[in-house]
Amino acid sequence: xxxxxxxxxxxxxxxxxxxxxxxxxxxxxxxxxxxxxxxxxxxxxxxxxxxxxxxxxxxxxxxxxxxxxxxxxxxxxxxxxxxxxxxxxxxxxxxxxxxxxxxxxxxxxxxxxxxxxxxxxxxxxxxxxxxxxxxxxxxxxxxxxxxxxxxxxxxxxxxxxxxxxxxxxxxxxxxxxxxxxxxxxxxxxxxxxxxxxxxxxxxxxxxxxxxxxxxxxxxxxxxxxxxxxxxxxxxxxxxxxxxxxxxxxxxxxxxxxxxxxxxxxxxxxxxxxxxxxxxxxxxxxxxxxxxxxxxxxxxxxxxxxxxxxxxxxxxxxxxxxxxxxxxxxxxxxxxxxxxxxxxxxxxxxxxxxxxxxxxxxxxxxxxxxxxxxxxxxxxxxxxxxxxxxxxxxxxxxxxxxxxxxxxxxxxxxxxxxxxxxxxxxxxxxx
Numbered sequence: 370x371x372x373x374x375x376x377x378x379x380x381x382x383x384x385x386x387x388x389x390x391x392x393x394x395x396x397x398x399x400x401x402x403x404x405x406x407x408x409x410x411x412x413x414x415x416x417x418x419x420x421x422x423x424x425x426x427x428x429x430x431x432x433x434x435x436x437x438x439x440x441x442x443x444x445x446x447x448x449x450x451x452x453x454x455x456x457x458x459x460x461x462x463x464x465x466x467x468x469x470x471x472x473x474x475x476x477x478x479x480x481x482x483x484x485x486x487x488x489x490x491x492x493x494x495x496x497x498x499x500x501x502x503x504x505x506x507x508x509x510x511x512x513x514x515x516x517x518x519x520x521x522x523x524x525x526x527x528x529x530x531x532x533x534x535x536x537x538x539x540x541x542x543x544x545x546x547x548x549x550x551x552x553x554x555x556x557x558x559x560x561x562x563x564x565x566x567x568x569x570x571x572x573x574x575x576x577x578x579x580x581x582x583x584x585x586x587x588x589x590x591x592x593x594x595x596x597x598x599x600x601x602x603x604x605x606x607x608x609x610x611x612x613x614x615x616x617x618x619x620x621x622x623x624x625x626x627x628x629x630x631x632x633x634x635x636x637x638x639x640x641x642x643x644x645x646x647x648x649x650x651x652x653x654x655x656x657x658x659x660x661x662x663x664x665x666x667x668x669x670x671x672x673x674x675x676x677x678x679x680x681x682x683x684x685x686x687x688x689x690x691x692x693x694x695x696x697x698x699x700x701x702x703x704x705x706x707x708x709x710x711x712x713x714x715x716x717x718x719x720x721x722x723x724x725x726x727x728x729x730x731x732x733x734x735x736x737x738x739x740x741x742x743x744x745x746x747x748x749x750x751x752x753x754x755x756x757x758x759x760x761x762x763x764x765x766x767x768x769x770x771x772x773x774x775x776x777x778x779x780x781x782x783x784x785x786x787x788x789x790x791x792x793x794x795x796x797x798x799x
Contacts, residue, residue, distance in 0.1 A: 371432035372424045378436035379416045386412055386443030389671060393451045396672025411461075412443065415468050422472040423780060429787030430780040431717065435471075437709050438761050438776050442769070444703070445762035448690050451672055452683045456764050463766035467773035474777035481782045485725045488541035491534050498531035516590070526767035528590050532597070533775055536732035539598050543605035544724045550606045588626070588633060589755030593739055595619060600735045601728055640753040653680055657689035657748055668696030683764040685756060688748045703762065704745070711738040714779055720786045730782045733775050 387409040394402040402408070416439055423430060442464055450457035478484065484491070501518050502508040509517035509524060516526050543550070599615035626633045635650055643651030643658075656679040663669055674694040679686045692700040714734025721727040737760055744759045746752035758768040 371430065372420070372428060375423065375432035375436060376420055378432070379420055379439060380413075382436050382439045382443055383409060383413045383416065385440065386447065389444065389447040390450065393447050393671040396670050397451060398672075415465060419468050419471055422475055426475045427780050427784035430784035431713055433709060433713055434776050434780055434783070437706050437713075438773070441703070441706050441761035444691070445687065445759075445764075447671065448687055448694075448762075449683045449764050451694075452677050452687075452690060453764075456683055459766070460764050460769070463769045466766070467770040470770055471773040471777045474774050475781060478778065478781050480785060481729060481778060482723050482725045482785075484537050484729075485541045485544065488538055491538040491541070495531045495534040495538055498527040498534060501527045526765075529767040529771035530774075532590075532593065532736055533733070533771055533778070535594065536597060536601075536736060537729060539601050540725055540728035540732055543601055543728055547605040547724075550602065550608075550611075588636070588753075589740075589743055589757035592619075592743065592755065593736065593757070595622075596739055597732055597736050601732045604731050605728055636753045636755075640750060643750075653686065654750065654754065656680075657686050660686075660689045660693040661749075662693075664693040664696040664700075666697050668692075668694050668699055670694060684758055685744070685754070685763070686748055687763045688745050688759055691762075707738065707741045707760075710734075713783075714738075717779055717783045717786060721782060722786065726782045726785060730779060733779055737772070737775060 387405065390408060391401055391405055394400065394405075416435070419435060423435060446457055446460055446464070449460050502516050504518075507518050509519045516528055517524050518527055595615070596619075599611060599619075602611050602615075603609065627637055638645070639651045639654055643654035645651065647655045660674065660677065660679055660682075663674070669675075671694050674690070677690060679689060682690055688700070688703065691703060695702070711734055714730055714737065718727050718730035718734065721730055740757050740760055743752060743755055744757045744763075747754035747757075758765045760768065760772045
């Protein structure tokens with residue numbers, strides 16, 4: 370039944386994506402694109418393959434994860450094609466690769482809890498991925514952030530995969546150490562803390578986030594890594610004191626970064642008042658506000674928002690384009706889609722009877738939700754802009770591929786935690 374629901378939703382996603390693609394072309398060029406037929410065929414084929422693999426390998430998994438991810442991916446493609454057509458077809462290639470890795474993840478990860486065996490392997494792999502952009506020769510600095518690795522004409526951000534790898538490591542570590550971490554033998558005022566040696570992981574996570582921010586000038590990823598670990602630690606120990614300590618360390622690190630780094634000061638200044646330099650440092654934010662302003666309730670219409678003047682509109686500011694051309698309703702649709710993904714991920718976590726599965730699902734969902742909140746908050750000036758991509762929507766192959774792997778892991782955990790009898794589950798696993 371879940372797979373039939375998933376198939377129906379995927380067909381709706383293909384229809385919505387195709388309709389949006391035609392409307393965007395009509396609004397921009399007043400003509401139906403000649404490639405709309407092959408385009409719809411390719412989109413349908415990709416999601417049909419993903420559905421068949423899910424039906425065969427995870428028949429009891431939740432039926433909303435893949436369709437909602439596909440809806441966001443399809444909407445993102447349409448908007449990218451509106452802004453920069455050449456990049457849209459690169460995004461289509463990355464989508465194909467991402468869905469392929471979604472399928473391979475379900476094929477090779479038979480049980481998510483088996484990943485627990487390779488804890489330190491994942492820790493080492495995460496460190497290598499995180500530090501790879503600093504390697505001479507292959508590390509690349511783009512737009513002031515050294516987060517890229519390039520081989521010839523091919524480039525990717527290893528930090529996107531590192532987030533998933535570290536989520537697996539954190540889940541494995543916390544399952545083993547949660548009882549020790551939950552013991553409050555030391556008190557600092559009203560806060561009970563465990564022995565200092567058991568606080569090592571928190572200090573390590575805090576230090577790692579600072580290293581990423583200092584060496585790679587990547588404020589968004591450093592925030593994401595640290596918040597990911599603190600949330601998983603809080604869920605594992607059920608101790609709110611860790612949230613307090615974590616927020617304190619974050620405040621100290623943020624203040625240090627603001628005092629020490631010019632690029633952080635610039636972003637904070639632009640966040641507070643972009644109009645102090647509307648043609649310079651505040652140009653992106655100001656143009657984003659101009660783009661969103663005319664949107665109103667229903668938007669100006671796909672392809673009818675005029676010339677997009679926001680730098681990197683296809684990546685950092687794609688939400689501003691959506692809010693302008695689809696209005697409050699379109700922006701709310703995107704927010705609801707992310708809320709559905711987050712709610713589904715947390716429901717999978719709650720239903721999981723294995724501690725590792727529960728923590729991993731929590732970490733993956735937290736990472737997805739935090740990333741969406743941070744970038745949407747940056748575009749709407751709720752937070753300083755950090756340069757993260759909007760999952761599944763923004764242009765960026767590394768992020769898209771990593772997020773499809775993330776969804777595959779949630780699908781696998783969902784399948785394992787579905788209310789199905791033991792003989793049926795054993796037959797499926799075999």
